[in-house]
Amino acid sequence: LNLLWLQAAGCGGCTMSLLCAESPDVLSLFEAAGIHILWHPALSVETGTEAVAILRAVEGGEVDLDVLCVEGSLLRGPGGTGRFQTMAGTGRSMLDWVLSLAPRAGHVVAVGSCAAFGGVTSAGGNPADATGLGWEGAHRGGALPAEFRGRAGLPVINVAGCPTHPDWVTETLMMLASGVLDEGALDGFGRPRFYADHLVHHACPKNEFYEYKASARHLSDQGCLMENLGCVGTQAVGDCNIRPWNGGGSCTRGGYPCIACTAPDFEEPRHPFTETPKVAGIPVGLPSDMPKAWFMALASLSKAATPERIAKNAVSDRIAVPPRLRGPRR
Amino acid sequence: MTATTLLVGPFNRVEGDLEVRLTIAEGRVQAAHVNAPLFRGFEMILAGKDPRDALTLVPRICGICSISQSAAAARALAAAQGLVPSPDGAAMAALIHAVENACDHLTHFHLFFMPDFARPAYAGRGWHGAAVERFAPMSGRAARGAVAARAEVMHILGLMAGKWPHTLAIQPGGVTRTPTARDRVRILASLRAFRGWMERDLFGGRLEDFAALGSVRELMGWTGGDVGLFLRIAADCGLEGLGRGAGRYMSFGAYPLADGPVFAPGLWDGAARALDTGGIVEDLSHAWMLGETAHPARGETRPDEAMAAPGYTWCKAPRLEGTTWETGALARQVVDGHPLAIDLARSGGVLARVAGRLLELARLQGVMERLAEGVRPEARHLVDAPMPAEAVGEGLVEAARGALGHWLRVERGRIASYQIIAPTTWNFSPRDAAGVPGPLEAALEGVPVAEGEAVPVAVQHVVRSFDPCMVCTVH
Numbered sequence: 001l002n003l004l005w006l007q008a009a010g011c012g013g014c015t016m017s018l019l020c021a022e023s024p025d026v027l028s029l030f031e032a033a034g035i036h037i038l039w040h041p042a043l044s045v046e047t048g049t050e051a052v053a054i055l056r057a058v059e060g061g062e063v064d065l066d067v068l069c070v071e072g073s074l075l076r077g078p079g080g081t082g083r084f085q086t087m088a089g090t091g092r093s094m095l096d097w098v099l100s101l102a103p104r105a106g107h108v109v110a111v112g113s114c115a116a117f118g119g120v121t122s123a124g125g126n127p128a129d130a131t132g133l134g135w136e137g138a139h140r141g142g143a144l145p146a147e148f149r150g151r152a153g154l155p156v157i158n159v160a161g162c163p164t165h166p167d168w169v170t171e172t173l174m175m176l177a178s179g180v181l182d183e184g185a186l187d188g189f190g191r192p193r194f195y196a197d198h199l200v201h202h203a204c205p206k207n208e209f210y211e212y213k214a215s216a217r218h219l220s221d222q223g224c225l226m227e228n229l230g231c232v233g234t235q236a237v238g239d240c241n242i243r244p245w246n247g248g249g250s251c252t253r254g255g256y257p258c259i260a261c262t263a264p265d266f267e268e269p270r271h272p273f274t275e276t277p278k279v280a281g282i283p284v285g286l287p288s289d290m291p292k293a294w295f296m297a298l299a300s301l302s303k304a305a306t307p308e309r310i311a312k313n314a315v316s317d318r319i320a321v322p323p324r325l326r327g328p329r330r
Numbered sequence: 331m332t333a334t335t336l337l338v339g340p341f342n343r344v345e346g347d348l349e350v351r352l353t354i355a356e357g358r359v360q361a362a363h364v365n366a367p368l369f370r371g372f373e374m375i376l377a378g379k380d381p382r383d384a385l386t387l388v389p390r391i392c393g394i395c396s397i398s399q400s401a402a403a404a405r406a407l408a409a410a411q412g413l414v415p416s417p418d419g420a421a422m423a424a425l426i427h428a429v430e431n432a433c434d435h436l437t438h439f440h441l442f443f444m445p446d447f448a449r450p451a452y453a454g455r456g457w458h459g460a461a462v463e464r465f466a467p468m469s470g471r472a473a474r475g476a477v478a479a480r481a482e483v484m485h486i487l488g489l490m491a492g493k494w495p496h497t498l499a500i501q502p503g504g505v506t507r508t509p510t511a512r513d514r515v516r517i518l519a520s521l522r523a524f525r526g527w528m529e530r531d532l533f534g535g536r537l538e539d540f541a542a543l544g545s546v547r548e549l550m551g552w553t554g555g556d557v558g559l560f561l562r563i564a565a566d567c568g569l570e571g572l573g574r575g576a577g578r579y580m581s582f583g584a585y586p587l588a589d590g591p592v593f594a595p596g597l598w599d600g601a602a603r604a605l606d607t608g609g610i611v612e613d614l615s616h617a618w619m620l621g622e623t624a625h626p627a628r629g630e631t632r633p634d635e636a637m638a639a640p641g642y643t644w645c646k647a648p649r650l651e652g653t654t655w656e657t658g659a660l661a662r663q664v665v666d667g668h669p670l671a672i673d674l675a676r677s678g679g680v681l682a683r684v685a686g687r688l689l690e691l692a693r694l695q696g697v698m699e700r701l702a703e704g705v706r707p708e709a710r711h712l713v714d715a716p717m718p719a720e721a722v723g724e725g726l727v728e729a730a731r732g733a734l735g736h737w738l739r740v741e742r743g744r745i746a747s748y749q750i751i752a753p754t755t756w757n758f759s760p761r762d763a764a765g766v767p768g769p770l771e772a773a774l775e776g777v778p779v780a781e782g783e784a785v786p787v788a789v790q791h792v793v794r795s796f797d798p799c800m801v802c803t804v805h
Contacts, residue, residue: 007346007347009368009370010393010801011390011391011392011393011396011495011801012345012346012392012393012394012801013390013392013393013394013396013495013496014393015393016393016394016396016437016494016495017393017494017495019437019441019477019480019481020480020481020484020494021481022478022481022482025474025477025478025481026477027468027469027473027474027477028474030468031468031469037468041340041342041343042342042343042345042441042442043343043441043467043468044342044343044467044468045343045445045446045448045449045466045467046342047338047340047341047342047343047785047790048338048339048340048341048784048785049784049785050784050785051340051342052340075368075369075370077635078633078635079635083637084368084369084370084633084644085347085367085368085369086347086349086367086368087339087340087347087367088338088339088340088341088347088348088349088365088367089337089338089339089340089341089349090339090340120375120387120390121370123375123387124374124375124376124377124378124379125374125375126375127370127371127374127375127633128369128370128371130370162390162496163393163495163496218712218714219501219506219712219714220504220505220506220507220508220711220712240493244488245488245492245493245494246481246484246485246487246488246489246493246494247482247484247485247488247489248485248488248489249487249488249489249491249492249493250492250493251492251493251497251498252492253492253507254490254491254492254493254497254498254499254506254507255492255499255505255506255507255508256492256497256498256499256506257498259386259498261496267387272380272382272383273382273383273385273386273498274382274385274386274498275380275382317508317710317711317712318508318510318707
C-alpha cells in the first residue's frame, strides 16, 4: 500500500502524536502492515527536488497512490489564491497540489480535525480562509467538492481529533490496507466508527461524580467537569477514556475538560473552553440524546442523594474521604 | 564569476514548511534567503477571545513545542493576573515541559538530523555503513529505538498532562492534576527506563560523565553510542567549522521554579550579561507584513495579501539591541555557563548546535529526576486569581528550540493583543531594514555546494542543525 503524507496548514501535531504509537512503534507497524511511505515530510530522506520528483511522479500517474493522508487544513486565502501556504520549492499552493493529487488516490484520509473540518486554523475570524478537505465545519464540501470520492469509492475519511490518537490513524490505515473499511464503517461526519461510536464519557474516571452531579468548582478539583468547567465529554465522540493516551492519560484524567476536539466547529464553542454556559444556573448543552426534563429530574434526585464521600471528594484536589471499609462478617 | 540561484524546497525533516533560496558562486553559498511559506494567523484568531482560551488555542500553534506554547501562555496570563503559581505546581509544570524538550531533542537527532549521513552521497566513508544501519530513514535501528524510548518516557505526559501534544494541564497557577505518591514512583520508573536507554544506546556511557566534559577536545574523545558515531562523522566532515554563527546567544531562562530557573536567562556575546526584553523589536521590512517595527507589546499582525517585495517570507525579523541573536539548546547552555558549551560557542557551527543539544539532554535527565524525586503529593498544585479587565502580561519560556515569548494585552476582559515570538522566528528571520540577514541566512554564507548538487547536503546539515520549527515561526 503506497501512502503519501502531506502537511497542509496545521501544527504537525498529528504526526508527532502518531510517533507515540506503541506495541509496536509506528515505523515497525507500517513495515509489518505493508504500508509503504512514498514520502512523509517529517520522516523521509528526500528533500527539495528529490521530494518534488516523487510528487510529480504521483501526479503524472507513474506511481500508484493508494492512500493520500493530509494533515492540516487547506488554506484558500488570501483572496482565493491559496498563497497563505505555498508548497516550498514549487511555487504552487498546497491547495493546488492537494486538489491535483486527491483524484489520483485510492483513498483520501484527512488526519486530524484541521484536515477533516477546518479545525483550530479556522477559529476566530478564520484569517487564512482555512477549510477541511471534504467538509467545512459541519457542512459537506470543503476544499474538495461535496460529491468527492477517492478512486476506491469512499468519501474523505475523517480521522478527526486535535490531535489524533496514534491508534486511530494506524488502525484506519491497517483497515484500509486489509480492505475492510467500507462506507458503513464511517459515521455521519466520515469518522471511523471504531472510535467515533464511543463517547469520551465512556470510562471517564469521573463517572461516579457525574452520577451524582458532584461537580468540580476549580480545575484541580476531582469532581465532574461538566456542570462548571466546560466539559462536553458526554456529547463528544472518541474512545479516549477506553483506550487512553500516552500510556494511560486522557483530558479528563489529566484534570481538564473534554472540548470535543473530534467534532466539527469545536474550535468555536461560543463560550470560554473551560466554563460551562448556563441559563438560570442550569448548564446548556446537556447530553444530546436524553430528554432534558428527565435529565433535570434525575440530576436533582441524584444531587440530593450524594454520599458525603463523593460530595467532599468532588471539591477536593485529592481523595479526602476514602471508601468506607466493610467490617468482618461476624 | 557568475552567480546561480537554487531554490531548495520542500525542505523536509524540519517541523513545518521551509524554503531556502541560495545564491551560489564559485562553489559556495554567497547569499541565502529563508522563506517560511505558511501563514495561519493565530495572533489574529486570539484577538477578542476570553484570555483563558489562549491556554486551549496556543498549544495548537505547534504539535512539537505544544507544551512550550502552553507554558508561555500560562506565564503571560499569570503575569496579567498578578498570580504567583504554587511552587509545587510550577515544579510539576517544569517536569512536564522538560519531558517535551528532551523528546524534541531525540526527535531532532534521530529523525531529522542524522538521516542525512545515511545518504548515498557519503558512501565510501568509513562510518557510512554504521550510519545506514543506525539512521537510515524509517528503518534505522537507532531511529526505531528512539521512537520507542520517546513514546515510553511520554507516559509521564499521559499521567500528568492527560495527553501529548495539546494538553490543558499547565495553568497560570500550576497544574490541573495533583500527583499522588503512586504517580511519583511511576514517573521515576519512566525516567529510570529513559536513562537506561540513553546510557546504553545514545551515549554509550554515563550521562554525568558526558555532562562533565569541559572542552571540545574532551568531547571529541567520546566514543560511546550513537553520540560517538556522530562525533566521528563530525570530525570527518568538518562539521565544527560548517555553518558558523555570529557568536551571540540568547536565553530567556528555562524551567522557572520557586527559587529561580534551572538554566539561567541572559545574553552571551563573549561574556554573559543580563537580558532586557524591553529592547526587543520585530522588524517587518522583509516580511509579507504590514505595519511598523515595534516591540511585541505594541506589535500587530496584518498580513500583506499582495505579498509585495522586498518581502520574501511570512516571518517577521526580531532584533534585540538592534541585532540578531541565536537561540536554542546551545545558547541555553552557553548562557548557563557550561564550560563545554562555551568552548563549543567559539566555533558555533553544526557540531556546536548538535553537541549543545546532546549536552542538554545529558543534563536534563538529572534535572527531571530531581524534579520527580521532589514531588510532594501533600502539596497544593494549583492556585487561582481573577483576571483583571485591563492587564498586560509577558510570558517567557525556553522551548526545545530556544527563547519563546508571548505578549498579552487584556482590555475589557478580552484579549486585545497577543503577540508571539518563537525561537525559529529569531533563528530563521529574514533581513531587517538595514539589510542584516537573519542567523540562518548568515550561517549559510560560505557553505560549500558541490558541482551539480540540486539539494546541497552541507546546506541541509546547517539548516537542520538549528532544529527549526516553522509552524511556530509564523504561527
